[in-house]
Amino acid sequence: MLLSQVEHNCRFSVAPMLDWTDRHYRYFARLMSRHTLLYTEMVTTGAIIHGKGDYLGYNEQEHPLALQLGGSDPADLALCAKRAQELGYDEINLNVGCPSDRVQNGRFGACLMAEPELVARCVAAMREAVDLPVTVKTRIGIDDQDSYEFLTQFIDTVSAAGCDSFTIHARKAWLSGLSPKENREIPPLDYERAYQLKRDYPALTLALNGGIKTLQECQTHLQHLDGVMVGREAYQNPYLLASVDTELYGQTTPVVERQAVVEAMVPYIERHLARGGRVNHVSRHMLGLFNGLPGARGWRRTLSEKAHLADAGPGLLLEAMACIGELPADA
Structure with missing residues (x-):
């Protein structure tokens, strides 16, 4: 994007x-x-x-x-x-x-x-x-x-x-x-x-x-x-x-999909970690991304329970995404 x-x-x-x-x-x-x-x-x-x-x-x-x-x-x-x-x-x-x-x-x-x-x-x-x-x-x-x-x-x-x-x-x-x-x-x-x-x-x-x-x-x-x-x-x-x-x-460009947003945040978190940050500094803002969709509770729980850990890495976002499963076409 x-x-x-x-x-x-x-x-x-x-x-x-x-x-x-x-x-x-x-x-x-x-x-x-x-x-x-x-x-x-x-x-x-x-x-x-x-x-x-x-x-x-x-x-x-x-x-x-x-x-x-x-x-x-x-x-x-x-x-x-x-x-x-x-x-x-x-x-x-x-x-x-x-x-x-x-x-x-x-x-x-x-x-x-x-x-x-x-x-x-x-x-x-x-x-x-x-x-x-x-x-x-x-x-x-x-x-x-x-x-x-x-x-x-x-x-x-x-x-x-x-x-x-x-x-x-x-x-x-x-x-x-x-x-x-x-x-x-x-x-x-x-x-x-x-x-x-x-x-x-x-x-x-x-x-x-x-x-x-x-x-x-x-x-x-x-x-x-x-x-x-x-x-x-x-x-x-x-x-x-x-x-x-x-x-x-009035823009005609396609609406970005949630999965694309998550994938774009992975390298961002990598850069943040390289500067001494932690995953939860970033992921706490993403908890509501899948609100209202099946698996949203699992997404939130995974990030909330693991993102603060010292060994948490950017792959945690993809792990949390696995809780969501296949999204409806209009999600």
Whole structure:
């Protein structure tokens, strides 16, 4: 399957998800869709500037690829954005949606919705530092500040600083009293509010996030908005991505088969092992590849029980595949 960089757009993307959308998942996802915009996990400016890890590393095959930054200091964000541009990222995204206590203590994430002028300064600093698109992922409100007027004031202020692309998580966030998981499930979804934003701001590029599970739902939302961002479903049922290019981008190339994806991951795991990694660093992202098919439980069990072992090798994927047997023609 040809894997090449394609022009930036937000028609379909996989949400940045902590501990999930790492470089291994993104390589795996790219085998199934050439056009999906992929995001890193949120990376804090402090980790990039002061940390010793390779927080910005990625594989060239992952393009188009966006870096999501967490932070609220304009100078630090500008520095990190510049580093990302030098490394070849395709977009810089600012997190204004995460409601966790740890993120709030660092004064970034969803709590920044209450400080639109600060967000605007952050955007302006990054736009001054790089030529890449600088985008914002936000909620529709926070706590009791959840009126449409509050949301539009935020959009007005941040867009005036030069941000013309927003991803709207169509739930408000409670900054206290709910866990991050509960904040993804308990506040009700309000897709109509995102639709109204697009009607009121037709010049802005607006994508929708929150609760989207099927490509049919994506097509419905795309009648109202410029893009859709799918989160947990794209991780837990990753083969959803295999039909994105045909159903949402009009491509006529054949849909990649699951077995071909597994076979393509074998040399990738070989390279990872050669660098000192372990099979489970990669295989944990592949557990849902055969969801809904006979033998899926055996596939998951084999990988879950053996991939962490010190002597596990890339052949474990093929061993796990043996649990699946012959797939139906339309699988």
